[in-house]
Amino acid sequence: MENHKQLIVKSVLDAWNSRIEAANKAFDSLTDEQLQQEVSPNRNRAVYLLGHLTAVHDKMLPLLNFEPQQYPDMDEAFLTKPDKAVSQIPSAKELRARWKNINSKLSTHFNKLSPDEWFLKHASVSAEDFVKEPHRNRLNIIIGRTNHMSYHLGQLAFVKK
Protein backbone atom coordinates (compact mmCIF):
# COMPACT_ATOMS: atom_id res chain seq x y z
CA MET A 1 0.00 0.00 0.00
CA GLU A 2 2.77 2.38 0.99
CA ASN A 3 4.25 1.21 -2.26
CA HIS A 4 1.35 2.66 -4.27
CA LYS A 5 1.89 6.06 -2.74
CA GLN A 6 5.58 6.01 -3.59
CA LEU A 7 4.81 4.91 -7.15
CA ILE A 8 2.33 7.66 -7.82
CA VAL A 9 4.56 10.33 -6.27
CA LYS A 10 7.31 9.11 -8.59
CA SER A 11 5.00 9.25 -11.63
CA VAL A 12 3.84 12.77 -10.83
CA LEU A 13 7.34 14.08 -10.08
CA ASP A 14 8.84 12.35 -13.14
CA ALA A 15 6.31 14.19 -15.31
CA TRP A 16 7.10 17.50 -13.58
CA ASN A 17 10.86 17.01 -13.91
CA SER A 18 10.67 16.05 -17.56
CA ARG A 19 8.69 19.21 -18.34
CA ILE A 20 11.15 21.33 -16.33
CA GLU A 21 13.97 19.82 -18.38
CA ALA A 22 12.09 20.50 -21.61
CA ALA A 23 11.45 24.10 -20.54
CA ASN A 24 15.10 24.62 -19.59
CA LYS A 25 16.15 23.25 -22.98
CA ALA A 26 13.67 25.52 -24.77
CA PHE A 27 14.68 28.70 -22.91
CA ASP A 28 18.40 27.90 -23.05
CA SER A 29 18.17 27.42 -26.82
CA LEU A 30 16.96 31.02 -27.26
CA THR A 31 19.26 34.03 -27.25
CA ASP A 32 18.23 37.07 -25.22
CA GLU A 33 17.19 38.66 -28.52
CA GLN A 34 15.10 35.67 -29.60
CA LEU A 35 13.44 35.77 -26.19
CA GLN A 36 12.02 39.18 -27.16
CA GLN A 37 10.10 37.68 -30.08
CA GLU A 38 6.38 36.92 -30.02
CA VAL A 39 5.92 33.15 -30.10
CA SER A 40 3.24 33.64 -32.79
CA PRO A 41 2.01 36.88 -34.44
CA ASN A 42 0.36 39.16 -31.85
CA ARG A 43 0.81 36.59 -29.07
CA ASN A 44 2.96 36.64 -25.93
CA ARG A 45 6.69 37.15 -26.26
CA ALA A 46 8.86 34.22 -25.17
CA VAL A 47 10.21 36.44 -22.38
CA TYR A 48 6.66 36.85 -21.06
CA LEU A 49 6.23 33.08 -20.95
CA LEU A 50 9.53 32.81 -19.06
CA GLY A 51 8.38 35.42 -16.53
CA HIS A 52 4.88 33.94 -16.36
CA LEU A 53 6.08 30.41 -15.65
CA THR A 54 8.58 31.74 -13.10
CA ALA A 55 5.87 33.72 -11.30
CA VAL A 56 3.44 30.77 -11.29
CA HIS A 57 6.13 28.43 -9.93
CA ASP A 58 7.20 31.04 -7.38
CA LYS A 59 3.66 31.09 -6.01
CA MET A 60 3.84 27.32 -5.55
CA LEU A 61 6.30 27.90 -2.67
CA PRO A 62 3.63 29.30 -0.32
CA LEU A 63 0.82 27.27 -1.96
CA LEU A 64 2.62 24.04 -1.03
CA ASN A 65 3.39 25.40 2.47
CA PHE A 66 7.12 25.50 1.80
CA GLU A 67 8.20 29.16 2.13
CA PRO A 68 7.15 32.67 1.06
CA GLN A 69 6.98 33.75 -2.58
CA GLN A 70 10.40 35.09 -3.61
CA TYR A 71 9.54 37.68 -6.25
CA PRO A 72 6.11 39.23 -5.56
CA ASP A 73 7.21 42.16 -7.73
CA MET A 74 6.68 39.90 -10.78
CA ASP A 75 2.94 39.45 -10.25
CA GLU A 76 1.88 42.59 -12.04
CA ALA A 77 4.05 42.16 -15.14
CA PHE A 78 3.56 38.42 -15.62
CA LEU A 79 0.33 37.35 -13.92
CA THR A 80 -2.25 40.06 -13.48
CA LYS A 81 -1.41 42.00 -16.65
CA PRO A 82 -0.88 40.82 -20.22
CA ASP A 83 2.42 40.98 -22.08
CA LYS A 84 3.73 44.52 -22.79
CA ALA A 85 1.30 46.17 -20.37
CA VAL A 86 4.20 46.73 -17.96
CA SER A 87 7.16 48.38 -19.67
CA GLN A 88 9.77 47.82 -16.96
CA ILE A 89 10.50 44.12 -16.54
CA PRO A 90 13.63 42.35 -15.24
CA SER A 91 16.38 41.66 -17.80
CA ALA A 92 16.48 38.34 -19.65
CA LYS A 93 19.55 37.41 -17.64
CA GLU A 94 17.78 38.15 -14.37
CA LEU A 95 14.64 36.24 -15.43
CA ARG A 96 16.68 33.21 -16.46
CA ALA A 97 18.37 33.24 -13.03
CA ARG A 98 15.03 33.57 -11.22
CA TRP A 99 13.53 30.70 -13.20
CA LYS A 100 16.40 28.40 -12.22
CA ASN A 101 16.35 29.59 -8.62
CA ILE A 102 12.63 28.95 -8.09
CA ASN A 103 12.70 25.51 -9.68
CA SER A 104 15.75 24.60 -7.63
CA LYS A 105 13.99 25.68 -4.44
CA LEU A 106 10.92 23.65 -5.37
CA SER A 107 13.05 20.61 -6.12
CA THR A 108 14.78 20.85 -2.74
CA HIS A 109 11.43 21.00 -0.95
CA PHE A 110 9.97 18.15 -3.05
CA ASN A 111 12.87 15.89 -2.12
CA LYS A 112 12.26 16.41 1.58
CA LEU A 113 8.62 15.28 1.51
CA SER A 114 7.57 11.77 2.51
CA PRO A 115 4.88 10.12 0.34
CA ASP A 116 2.32 10.86 3.07
CA GLU A 117 3.20 14.55 3.12
CA TRP A 118 2.26 14.81 -0.57
CA PHE A 119 -1.30 13.98 0.45
CA LEU A 120 -1.58 16.88 2.91
CA LYS A 121 -3.66 19.90 2.03
CA HIS A 122 -2.28 22.85 0.12
CA ALA A 123 -2.64 26.44 1.30
CA SER A 124 -5.60 27.45 -0.90
CA VAL A 125 -8.06 25.01 0.62
CA SER A 126 -9.51 25.41 4.11
CA ALA A 127 -9.23 22.60 6.64
CA GLU A 128 -13.03 22.31 6.49
CA ASP A 129 -13.20 21.97 2.73
CA PHE A 130 -10.25 19.58 2.72
CA VAL A 131 -12.26 17.11 4.80
CA LYS A 132 -14.86 17.04 2.02
CA GLU A 133 -12.38 17.33 -0.87
CA PRO A 134 -9.24 15.45 0.19
CA HIS A 135 -7.95 15.28 -3.39
CA ARG A 136 -7.05 18.99 -3.06
CA ASN A 137 -3.60 18.03 -1.81
CA ARG A 138 -0.05 18.93 -2.76
CA LEU A 139 0.19 16.22 -5.39
CA ASN A 140 -2.84 17.61 -7.18
CA ILE A 141 -1.11 20.99 -7.47
CA ILE A 142 1.88 19.39 -9.19
CA ILE A 143 -0.38 17.63 -11.68
CA GLY A 144 -2.08 20.93 -12.53
CA ARG A 145 1.11 22.97 -12.78
CA THR A 146 2.81 20.33 -14.94
CA ASN A 147 -0.02 20.63 -17.44
CA HIS A 148 0.24 24.41 -17.25
CA MET A 149 3.91 24.12 -18.22
CA SER A 150 3.07 21.72 -21.08
CA TYR A 151 0.50 24.19 -22.41
CA HIS A 152 3.04 27.01 -22.69
CA LEU A 153 5.81 24.69 -23.91
CA GLY A 154 3.63 23.88 -26.90
CA GLN A 155 3.52 27.61 -27.65
CA LEU A 156 7.22 28.17 -26.99
CA ALA A 157 7.99 25.56 -29.67
CA PHE A 158 6.78 28.09 -32.25
CA VAL A 159 9.44 30.76 -31.59
CA LYS A 160 11.52 31.34 -34.70
CA LYS A 161 15.26 30.73 -34.27
Added chain:
Amino acid sequence: MENHKQLIVKSVLDAWNSRIEAANKAFDSLTDEQLQQEVSPNRNRAVYLLGHLTAVHDKMLPLLNFEPQQYPDMDEAFLTKPDKAVSQIPSAKELRARWKNINSKLSTHFNKLSPDEWFLKHASVSAEDFVKEPHRNRLNIIIGRTNHMSYHLGQLAFVKK
Protein backbone atom coordinates in the same frame (compact mmCIF):
# COMPACT_ATOMS: atom_id res chain seq x y z
CA MET B 1 -4.49 3.43 2.43
CA GLU B 2 -7.07 2.42 -0.12
CA ASN B 3 -8.19 5.98 0.27
CA HIS B 4 -4.88 7.35 -1.09
CA LYS B 5 -5.24 5.27 -4.22
CA GLN B 6 -8.77 6.53 -4.83
CA LEU B 7 -7.65 10.12 -4.25
CA ILE B 8 -4.81 9.99 -6.71
CA VAL B 9 -6.90 8.22 -9.35
CA LYS B 10 -9.43 11.04 -8.95
CA SER B 11 -6.72 13.71 -9.28
CA VAL B 12 -5.28 12.13 -12.43
CA LEU B 13 -8.68 11.56 -14.05
CA ASP B 14 -9.93 15.04 -13.10
CA ALA B 15 -6.93 16.53 -14.92
CA TRP B 16 -7.59 14.30 -17.96
CA ASN B 17 -11.29 15.15 -18.04
CA SER B 18 -10.71 18.87 -17.71
CA ARG B 19 -8.29 18.81 -20.67
CA ILE B 20 -10.75 16.73 -22.72
CA GLU B 21 -13.41 19.34 -21.97
CA ALA B 22 -11.05 22.16 -22.94
CA ALA B 23 -10.16 20.37 -26.18
CA ASN B 24 -13.81 19.76 -27.02
CA LYS B 25 -14.54 23.42 -26.41
CA ALA B 26 -11.60 24.48 -28.59
CA PHE B 27 -12.48 22.19 -31.51
CA ASP B 28 -16.22 22.89 -31.26
CA SER B 29 -15.53 26.64 -31.41
CA LEU B 30 -13.87 26.27 -34.82
CA THR B 31 -15.80 25.96 -38.07
CA ASP B 32 -14.69 23.28 -40.55
CA GLU B 33 -13.04 26.08 -42.55
CA GLN B 34 -11.17 27.46 -39.52
CA LEU B 35 -10.00 23.92 -38.79
CA GLN B 36 -8.08 24.07 -42.09
CA GLN B 37 -5.95 26.99 -40.87
CA GLU B 38 -2.41 26.64 -39.61
CA VAL B 39 -2.37 27.37 -35.88
CA SER B 40 0.69 29.60 -36.46
CA PRO B 41 2.50 30.45 -39.72
CA ASN B 42 4.03 27.31 -41.27
CA ARG B 43 2.91 25.14 -38.37
CA ASN B 44 0.37 22.32 -38.16
CA ARG B 45 -3.20 22.97 -39.22
CA ALA B 46 -5.81 22.69 -36.49
CA VAL B 47 -7.27 19.71 -38.36
CA TYR B 48 -3.92 17.95 -38.06
CA LEU B 49 -3.95 18.49 -34.30
CA LEU B 50 -7.47 17.07 -34.16
CA GLY B 51 -6.39 13.99 -36.12
CA HIS B 52 -3.14 13.69 -34.18
CA LEU B 53 -4.83 13.80 -30.77
CA THR B 54 -7.49 11.35 -31.98
CA ALA B 55 -4.85 8.90 -33.23
CA VAL B 56 -2.79 9.18 -30.02
CA HIS B 57 -5.88 8.60 -27.87
CA ASP B 58 -7.00 5.73 -30.13
CA LYS B 59 -3.69 3.98 -29.46
CA MET B 60 -4.37 4.26 -25.73
CA LEU B 61 -7.12 1.64 -26.13
CA PRO B 62 -4.66 -1.24 -26.74
CA LEU B 63 -1.90 0.42 -24.66
CA LEU B 64 -4.15 0.32 -21.59
CA ASN B 65 -5.24 -3.26 -22.41
CA PHE B 66 -8.81 -2.20 -23.15
CA GLU B 67 -9.51 -3.08 -26.79
CA PRO B 68 -7.92 -2.81 -30.26
CA GLN B 69 -7.14 0.52 -31.91
CA GLN B 70 -10.21 1.67 -33.87
CA TYR B 71 -8.70 3.68 -36.73
CA PRO B 72 -5.25 2.31 -37.65
CA ASP B 73 -5.69 4.01 -41.04
CA MET B 74 -5.01 7.35 -39.27
CA ASP B 75 -1.45 6.48 -38.23
CA GLU B 76 0.19 7.52 -41.47
CA ALA B 77 -1.57 10.87 -41.86
CA PHE B 78 -1.44 11.98 -38.22
CA LEU B 79 1.39 10.16 -36.46
CA THR B 80 4.18 8.93 -38.68
CA LYS B 81 3.99 11.76 -41.23
CA PRO B 82 3.83 15.53 -40.76
CA ASP B 83 0.86 17.68 -41.68
CA LYS B 84 0.08 17.88 -45.43
CA ALA B 85 2.31 14.91 -46.29
CA VAL B 86 -0.81 12.79 -46.83
CA SER B 87 -3.30 14.49 -49.14
CA GLN B 88 -6.32 12.26 -48.50
CA ILE B 89 -7.50 12.62 -44.91
CA PRO B 90 -10.95 12.06 -43.39
CA SER B 91 -13.38 14.99 -43.53
CA ALA B 92 -13.60 17.43 -40.61
CA LYS B 93 -17.01 15.99 -39.78
CA GLU B 94 -15.64 12.46 -39.69
CA LEU B 95 -12.61 13.48 -37.59
CA ARG B 96 -14.83 15.28 -35.08
CA ALA B 97 -16.96 12.13 -34.75
CA ARG B 98 -13.88 9.90 -34.33
CA TRP B 99 -12.46 12.20 -31.65
CA LYS B 100 -15.68 12.03 -29.62
CA ASN B 101 -16.01 8.27 -30.15
CA ILE B 102 -12.48 7.45 -28.95
CA ASN B 103 -12.71 9.65 -25.87
CA SER B 104 -16.09 8.17 -25.05
CA LYS B 105 -14.68 4.64 -25.31
CA LEU B 106 -11.76 5.59 -23.07
CA SER B 107 -14.09 7.13 -20.53
CA THR B 108 -16.24 3.99 -20.42
CA HIS B 109 -13.17 1.84 -19.80
CA PHE B 110 -11.78 4.24 -17.19
CA ASN B 111 -15.01 4.11 -15.21
CA LYS B 112 -14.86 0.33 -14.99
CA LEU B 113 -11.40 0.18 -13.42
CA SER B 114 -10.91 -0.25 -9.68
CA PRO B 115 -8.16 1.85 -8.07
CA ASP B 116 -5.92 -1.24 -7.98
CA GLU B 117 -6.37 -1.88 -11.68
CA TRP B 118 -4.91 1.56 -12.45
CA PHE B 119 -1.65 0.33 -10.99
CA LEU B 120 -1.39 -2.66 -13.34
CA LYS B 121 1.14 -2.59 -16.16
CA HIS B 122 0.37 -1.14 -19.55
CA ALA B 123 0.98 -2.99 -22.82
CA SER B 124 4.30 -1.38 -23.77
CA VAL B 125 6.23 -2.67 -20.79
CA SER B 126 7.23 -6.33 -20.38
CA ALA B 127 6.29 -8.26 -17.25
CA GLU B 128 10.01 -8.49 -16.48
CA ASP B 129 10.65 -4.75 -16.76
CA PHE B 130 7.49 -3.97 -14.84
CA VAL B 131 8.89 -5.78 -11.79
CA LYS B 132 11.81 -3.34 -11.84
CA GLU B 133 9.81 -0.29 -12.95
CA PRO B 134 6.35 -0.61 -11.37
CA HIS B 135 5.57 3.07 -11.99
CA ARG B 136 5.06 2.15 -15.67
CA ASN B 137 1.40 1.50 -15.00
CA ARG B 138 -1.87 2.66 -16.54
CA LEU B 139 -2.06 5.76 -14.37
CA ASN B 140 1.34 6.90 -15.61
CA ILE B 141 0.05 6.75 -19.20
CA ILE B 142 -2.84 9.08 -18.34
CA ILE B 143 -0.46 11.58 -16.74
CA GLY B 144 1.69 11.61 -19.87
CA ARG B 145 -1.17 11.81 -22.34
CA THR B 146 -2.86 14.61 -20.37
CA ASN B 147 0.32 16.68 -20.70
CA HIS B 148 0.46 15.81 -24.40
CA MET B 149 -3.06 17.23 -24.78
CA SER B 150 -2.12 20.38 -22.81
CA TYR B 151 0.88 20.93 -25.10
CA HIS B 152 -1.26 20.95 -28.23
CA LEU B 153 -4.09 22.89 -26.55
CA GLY B 154 -1.61 25.71 -25.98
CA GLN B 155 -0.99 25.74 -29.73
CA LEU B 156 -4.63 25.42 -30.66
CA ALA B 157 -5.34 28.60 -28.69
CA PHE B 158 -3.50 30.51 -31.43
CA VAL B 159 -5.91 29.69 -34.28
CA LYS B 160 -7.46 32.85 -35.66
CA LYS B 161 -11.24 32.98 -35.50
